[in-house]
Amino acid sequence: MQQTWQDLEMAQPRVVPFLIASLKKDRLSHAYLFNGPAGSGKSAMAIYMAKRFLCRQATGVDPCQVCKDCMRIDHGNHPDLHKMTVDKQTIKKEQVTALQKEFSYRGMESQKKVYIIHDVDKMTASAINSLLKFLEEPTQGTLAILLTENREAVLSTLLSRTQQINFLAPSHENMVAQWMKAGVEERHAHFLAALTGNTALIKEVTDGDWSFQARGVVLQLMKEVYLKRDHAFLTLSDKWLPLLKERFQQQLGLEMIFLWLKDFLYMKIGKEKGLVYVDQLQVFAQIARSTSTQQISRGVEHVMEAKRHLNANVPIQLVMERLLFKIQEG
Template sequence: MNTSWEEMEQSQPVVTKMVTNSIVKNRISHAYICFGDYGTPKREFAILLAKSIFCKQRIGVEPCQSCTDCKRIDSGNHPDIHVIIPDGASIKTDQIAHLKKEFNYTGLESNKKVYIIEQADQMTVNAANRLLKFLEEPSQQTTAILLTENSQSIIPTIRSRCQLLAFQPLNQEQLENKLKDAGITEANARILATFSQNFDEAIERSKDTWFAQARKLVVQLVELLQNNKDEVPIFVHTQWMPHFKERKQLQEGLDLLLVLFRDMVHFQIDAKASIVFSHQLDKIEQATMNWSMEDITNDLTLIMEAKRKLEQNVHPQLVIEQLTLQI
């Protein structure tokens, strides 16, 4: 991961300007909340900022990307950077307690420390309150970077102690064109750009047989819902659930389903240029003969509700079975 501030500025000019000015003036905030849609480069930003803090061979604001500090940050092995991710469905109190304990020790190689909390909106109430106490005693040498798609789910007392950085949605057209330049077909470039955070991830997805199969299963499910609904329960049991084994994978399957139903809307209103599954145009046309605009709108709401149920830890197979019965 060798993203530079120059590259970051192309997709996030406002955030980049704010933070690079702080780096130049040596006024980096003690805490940031980076918020924006799925796909925005929040994690890349956090890693880049950490490099700018620790790199001893920085050129202006740009980390050198080749020193020991930069390389260890890339590999996730820097002793003074701590990353917290949800333990199961949430970030728990003991994870924040462990973080505070680690930070009581002097930095191993300097007094600087950085901690990154991914999906910060998934903190339990107790974990959030414990983090709040931590933030109320800021150290000049400590930088907290909280990443979230939903900043409103972070308690107001934490938000008020952090600098808020709003990440703009990615420019999908630029990513599509870059993928086409790399030899990806137009149809695949459209889908990959819809479901990827950046060029490197999109290229990885283009080689991912799991993602290719996921797309096929979504199209098959819609065909069965349209033509042979009696076979849907068997399909869910024998093909859908074995492929989408984890909640994250299942969320991605529902995201693909959302996009396919939105494509039906775009077809209905004659906005074919916005269709993502452009290589399935004939099947989308057939589906729109089966579903009215009202049906499609209702089904989009049902899919969103299924995604929320998954986040609330409802049993995955039950969520999909209920959804396919309701569509």
């Protein structure tokens, strides 16, 4: 089913009217910075804007959806739409230079060009300097859309040369609906919606019941961390590491542990409404007899530290072994 501005507005009720007004007045900026959390729809919005910008049959604010330009964008092979993503944690000058060379030519299909840069906060200083020339002296018929989840990490020189638009985090209800649309049972959809707002992960997380398996391993691992201390490291080696091989899986696994500890803490202080692991109350009660709220809070802090180490490319086995040891240490 083709998206429309109306579909996008359901997730971003403040962003879409602003962009539509710009289109109606023919006052699109030459460069936008979309800032917002994963799953907020930045990529979908960027693609739809590109489609409208490149569509030669559009008569209103929406693209026609049926012309050659629209169809090529849908299939990811439009020659005048270029995307740039992170290469080994950074966007390098060479990537920007190659893009600038491409944009020195006229559009192949139309007289326009669009480029979308993901994770612009991860650009190297030299890459940013190369990009600034275009932002300061844009060529006619060119649109740049820069995406970030961390506006604070974007250099002020880029911020000052773009139209900044902030995206809201997706609502829990919206995410539940999207997970259920992907075929997830409602109860588990609530769990996944609490776990991540990144709709780009829906296929990966639901493929082959991975999320069910990962949840089961987390429940076993955390119970053993507190009640069968020696078994926890065996479960880490035999079940956790073989199942959570990809980076996004490891990140979600740590988030599952974070949510487990948060539920445990809420249960400990008598706030049991809205728990993610509502089926674990008996386990929480068993562990709570020998665990203080301070120890649980420190466990949450240790998970946050583990997330930072994982993002810094520390090997997952070292990250997890250190995390389990610290939680057991209290």
